[in-house]
Each structure stands twice: as C-alpha cells, then as structure tokens.
Amino acid sequence: MIIITLRYFASLREQIGRSQETLTLTDSITVLDVWQKVHQTPLPDNTLIAVNMEYVERMHYICDGDEVAFFPPVTGG
C-alpha cells in the first residue's frame, strides 16, 4: 500500500479548488500518472512537480509517504 499527499499551489490550487489531498495506491506509479489518475485531464504543459520538496521530472516514480506538489511556474523575487 502506498499513501501519498498531493499539494497544489497558486493558480493551480484555485483551479482545482483544494490545496491538498491524500491518495492511496497499490503500486508505485509516476507523478504524471498520479495527476492523470486524480484529475483525468492532461497535466498543463508548464506545470512544475516536486516530490518531498525537490523538483522531479514527470516520469519520477512515487514512494510511500511522498509529498507530491504540482504548481505553476514560479514568480518570486
């Protein structure tokens, strides 16, 4: 059993209507598959993804306990 936390930030959070949720899976899948499983829509092209607060590529496989964050391009500074 794999349990992960999903987090959303900024405009993506507003579009989705929530800031976080928990997902339970039977097998490890990629972060791209996580998005598609939960949202059933293509991941927006410019979306950035972080696992446990480190940037990852879309084909990164998740592990139990991971925090997976999806967010738009950053605009600080």
Add this chain to the structure above:
Amino acid sequence: MTIKIVETVFEPFQEIHAFQMQLALNGKFGATSIFIGTMRDFNEGDQVHAMTLEHYEGMTQKQLEKIIEIAKDKWTILEALIVHRIGDILPSEPIVLIAIWSAHRADAFDACQYIMEELKSNAPFWKRETLNSNQTRWVVKNTDSSANQK
C-alpha cells in the same frame, strides 16, 4: 549564510547592517554586493496597487539553501544573506534582498546575480497582483534574463 522569509515589511539596509555587525569578518571582506527587488506600481501595461506573495513553506528554504551551496562551489563567498517577503505587499516595499560578502568584487557581483536569477527560476514563490480596477491576476512569468546562461 542566512535565509529569512518575512511576512511584514523589512528595511533592506537595516537588515544588511544588522547582519554585517554580527559577522566575524572584520578585515576579511573587500566586497559586498547587494540586490534589492522592490514592488512596482505597474506591470504588463496595467497599474497595480497591491500584491500577495504565496510560497511553498519548506521547499522555499530548501531551494534557496541549495542555490547558495551551488554559488559557494562556483565562487569564493564569505557570507550570504537572503530576505524575501511573503503576504500582502504594497508598491515601493522591498520584495527581496540578496547580499553577498566576499574578498573580491568579481565573486560578490557574480554570486549575487547568480543567486538572484536562480531564485527567480527555482524558488517556489508566486505573485498575485491586484490592479487599480480591483481585478486580481496571477503573475504568470518573471521578466526574462539570460544572465545565468552566460
């Protein structure tokens, strides 16, 4: 090396002075390079009267620490200070301060610019502007800079 994420307005020169006073660097540094980013009252052709800065707590600090570590590998830096605002911000208020202390100016200039550009590209902050019309909108991208592609 110090990273501060602050929710209230800060005075950059006081931050620099206070930080420098507590450093045990007297006689060691010959250069201090400073960048201060300040909120404008215009963007993309519109008048902006307020801004809210959101961030991903924890990841922000982690990314900024990593950026400083990479800069330390590239240049000889004695000390670094980053202060970044979050929350509600008004025009003329500082958003970000980067200050770098080093023995020589080239290291200070280059490291300061590198850290700022990397912060712009990788630190998870997001700006939402409130226009004079009271319409709000997310800033979708930062202004281009090719400084770190040199």
